[in-house]
Amino acid sequence: MQQHHKHALLSKKNNDNFAPNEIAILGTKCTTISNLIYIISKKLTYFNLGYFDASHAKNVDENILTEYTFHYEGNLKISTSSHHNKYEQRLQFYNHDLVFINGNHYPGKKQIIILDGEKEASIQKRLSQITNIAFIIKLNKETHFFDCLVEKFPKIKKIKCYDIKDVDGITNHIESIIKDNIAPVKGLVLIGGKSTRMGMDKSTLNYYGKPQKEHLKDLFKECSLETFFSVGNISPSTNKTNEINDTFLNLGPFGGICSAFQKKPNTAWFVLATDIPFINKEIIQLLLENRDPSKIATTIKGKNKEFPEPLVTIYEPKAYGKLLQYLAQGYSCPRKMLINTDIKVIEVDDNLIRNINTCEEFKMAQLEIKRIPQT
The missing domain is CATH 3.40.50.300 (P-loop containing nucleotide triphosphate hydrolases)
Incomplete structure (x- = not known):
C-alpha cells in the first residue's frame, strides 16, 4: 500500500534553530x-x-x-x-x-x-x-x-x-x-521559452556546431558545474534527471528560477538563457571568480546599460525568498528583484550579452561568431 503523505514532499532549506547558519x-x-x-x-x-x-x-x-x-x-x-x-x-x-x-x-x-x-x-x-x-x-x-x-x-x-x-x-x-556554509553552484540553462519572435525553439539554434542548450551545458561543464535544464511544464513521465520542470507556471524565466530553487533550495543557481549566444567560458569564470555569496546575487551588466542582465546571473539560495516576496506583490520580473536588492554587479562589453530574438538577428550572429577565433 502506498504511504499517504499529509504534506507535499518539498525539499527543505538547510536551517539551524533560528537561522540558516x-x-x-x-x-x-x-x-x-x-x-x-x-x-x-x-x-x-x-x-x-x-x-x-x-x-x-x-x-x-x-x-x-x-x-x-x-x-x-x-x-x-x-x-x-x-x-x-x-x-x-x-x-x-x-x-x-x-x-x-x-x-x-x-x-x-x-x-x-x-x-x-x-x-x-x-x-x-x-x-x-x-x-x-x-x-x-x-x-x-x-x-x-x-x-x-x-x-x-x-x-x-x-x-x-x-x-x-x-x-x-x-x-x-x-x-x-x-x-x-557557502552553497555550491549549479548551472541552470533556461530552455522552456516560447520563442515567439524567433518562430522556432531558440535553445536548438546552432551557433557553435551544436544546439545552443548543449553548448551552454558544455561551457558549464568546462567550469566544473553540474548543469540542469529548465524545461517548462512537461508531463512527469518525460522527466529526465538533468531536467527541472516548472512548478511555478506561466511566469517565464522567473518561474524557471523559482522551480529550480524549489527542487534544490540549498544550491546557488548560475542561470543562463539560450538567446545570449556571445556568452563564453571567460564570462562564466568571471562571475564565478567574483561571486559574492553574502549578496542576493552576482550578476552582469553591459557597461553602457542601465540595468543588470537577470539571465546571466548567479542567484544565491537567499534569492529564493526574495523572489517569492516579489511574486507575492504581483511581480514576476527577476530584473526588478535584482535592481532593488543587495547584489554584486560585474560590467562587461554590451555586445557580449546582447539578446538574439529574430531570424535576421540569428543569421547575423552566426556570421559574427564564425569570424571569432575559436580556442
Whole structure:
C-alpha cells in the first residue's frame, strides 16, 4: 500500500534553530558576549551578520505599534510587536550569512563556550543545549575545564581553544564557519521559452556546431558545474534527471528560477538563457571568480546599460525568498528583484550579452561568431 503523505514532499532549506547558519555564545556575562560579537562584526563587515538576544529590561510596555525608523545614511531600526518562534525567525534571518545568538537565553545549533570561572553553574544549567562545540574561549589562562563539560565531552580539551584577547584568531575561526556554509553552484540553462519572435525553439539554434542548450551545458561543464535544464511544464513521465520542470507556471524565466530553487533550495543557481549566444567560458569564470555569496546575487551588466542582465546571473539560495516576496506583490520580473536588492554587479562589453530574438538577428550572429577565433 502506498504511504499517504499529509504534506507535499518539498525539499527543505538547510536551517539551524533560528537561522540558516547560527552560533550560540554562552558561559559568561551577557555584556561580555555582546561586546565580543560587536568587535568580531566590525572585522567581518563584508558578511551579512545578525545578533539574536533577549532584553533584561523589566516592566516593559507591550508594543502596540511596529515602528520603522530610517536613518538618513540608510540604516533602519525596527521595533516590532510580533512574538518570536523558530519559523518567523528563520524568515527574518533568511538573508544573514551568520546569526550570533546569546546562548545564555536561546539555544543555538552550534556553540562557542566561554569558560568563566564564576559561571560554572550557568554551564551546568544549559548542559543539555551544548551539543556541537565549534571552539572554546577562556577568559583567562588559569580557567579550568569544568567537570560537567569533561564528563559529557571526554575529548573537549582537544577542541580549539582561544584566549579572549585573541580577537584575530576568534574572528578567523568565525569566518571559516561562514565560508563552510557557502552553497555550491549549479548551472541552470533556461530552455522552456516560447520563442515567439524567433518562430522556432531558440535553445536548438546552432551557433557553435551544436544546439545552443548543449553548448551552454558544455561551457558549464568546462567550469566544473553540474548543469540542469529548465524545461517548462512537461508531463512527469518525460522527466529526465538533468531536467527541472516548472512548478511555478506561466511566469517565464522567473518561474524557471523559482522551480529550480524549489527542487534544490540549498544550491546557488548560475542561470543562463539560450538567446545570449556571445556568452563564453571567460564570462562564466568571471562571475564565478567574483561571486559574492553574502549578496542576493552576482550578476552582469553591459557597461553602457542601465540595468543588470537577470539571465546571466548567479542567484544565491537567499534569492529564493526574495523572489517569492516579489511574486507575492504581483511581480514576476527577476530584473526588478535584482535592481532593488543587495547584489554584486560585474560590467562587461554590451555586445557580449546582447539578446538574439529574430531570424535576421540569428543569421547575423552566426556570421559574427564564425569570424571569432575559436580556442
